[in-house]
Amino acid sequence: MTPAWLVLRKDLLVLRRSPALLGVLVAYPLVIALLIGLTAAYANAKPRVAFVDKDGIPHRLTVAGNIFDIDRLIDDVGKNVEIVRMSESQAAQQLASGRVSAVVTVPQGFVADLKGLVSSPHLTLATGSGGITPRVRQQMQALVFNLNLRLQKAFIKADLRYVGLLLHGGTGRVLGHDFSIIGLDGTKRLLATMPDSPQKAKIADFVDDARLALALTDNAIRATASPVVLDEVSGQGRTSLLSAQVQAYGLAITISFLGLLLAAGSLASERDENAIGRLVRGLIGLGQLVAAKVGLAVAVALGIGLAILVGFGIAVEAGGVHGGEPWQRLPLVLLGVLFAGAAVGAVGTLVGALARESRTASLVGILVVLPVVFLGLVPKQIVPVAAWISDAFPFVHAVRFFASALYDGSPLGTIGRETAWLLGLAALFGALSRLSVRRLAV
């Protein structure tokens, strides 16, 4: 057995004899993953939007003969954003202080414009400059879209009622004036009582053609209003709890915490236990010592990673979820766990060598791993510099590897690229650790 294997075996034995430590090391990252999950859920929570009504919109509004329940409309929008009614000055102050993400203002004359059907009424949207702004804007656009859709339906219904009057006759009201018409049916009946003549024949032809054409108007108007209709079918996708992204993040967070803290702590503890002096007397090379600690991170990552993957696999099977191959892809994901464990372990050995003392190493390890994990969660589109920094650490590459290995149809391209990253980072941090580990023997 090589010295590196002997030290690795010793570390695993120490770990086995420290069940409380092992329990904390396994539970802690899972708790962190859960907290991040909750934070992500909070990120999906409703943005708070101020609603300033300068026109005094009534609870119910009649437009084109249709009654709109304004409160219900706002409730519907409230499924996606939290609408809070307030005065204009309050809204301005809360937008400035960031307590609301946006302000929707209903200007004076809005209801009159809406009822007049002559010009389009306007709503005003004022937003802040935070990362949530695009989402609020999207929600407000959706609000206006939904409002327009409902109005459109009301207008079409009103238009079709006029078409019905043209066809069948009856009474109606437009722009405040009542009217009564006989319609095409009445015209046809009237023509039947008149003596035949070439003029009557022409009028009768027109009435027949117009009746046929107007009979088709209903569908034509509806189709013009909604050229494309989106039919929503719910319940086909995987629940967010079992999503590939959650699985990939959970795995990567656990491995990052475990690998980094174990490698850092076990290397620094060689000095705490005074054993480093014995080891460097020719019993083991410094490079082999670093390799043994990286090996510890890999071994533990493989053990815990396998347990997590099997747990997820069983949950996916039990949930009857389609898509993704939890069992067929297991070897590929475990290969990623191995690479990620090595890269994270190499970072850990550098932390351990620089910290020199296991308590400091554990603290520094947590101080390093938390921002690395959170940086990896920041979308590149929002803070590009976070993505660049994140690229210099294994976490984000592990996430991409796992997500691709678990669910991509053709994962080889992504896996090849992320493998190169992980192995490159393992070599870089391993080399830096080898240079720094001499400090432990001092």
Add this chain to the structure above:
Amino acid sequence: MSDVSLLAARGVARRFGGHVALQPTDLEVRGGEALALVGPNGAGKSTLLAILAGALEPSEGAVERADGVRAGWMPQKPAHYGRLSPRQNLELFARLERAGDPAELLARLELPDDDRPASALSVGNRQRLDLAISLLPDPRVLLLDEPTAALDPRQRRRLWETARGVRDAGGAVVLVTQNLEDLEHVADRVAALLDGRVIFDGPVAAYLASEAAVTLR
């Protein structure tokens, strides 16, 4: 005592940042002798011993060890894995040394052979475990740093016997000590250090009668 040099420090010095722990020092350890390093706290004794053991690199100078000579080192503080049992510690270091019989050493040094972690042992037992580890390679040179500090009289006598055994077999013993009894029972020669410098190097009797001994007392 033979004329064969088993271990020699040639101008070794050690600095820790701006602090000079050991000034350039020459010291030779020959077969069949037991050398005691004495001096007040912070004199540089443990630093010199660790350098001789190869556990610490000198800032300058070099250590020469005769071909094939194995050295056993027992540092002042416990230097083993606290979570492992004494047997597990001995088995690990025996494999790393590729030498030694853990079971024989457990019995010879009367170490507890159960599953208790070493950290749960008394200070004296931990010191004996370190002695056992240092004896694993069957060393010709035994380097001991305050080996009797926490031992009871019986265990102290056993340690002296062990040290004399190495010396009498043609090997050498270097021990750091503050204990005059160690000089009496084991040492042939004394090197006294003060402020990182050797201020006396000679036989025990000469040391005890010297100015250096008076100064250091």
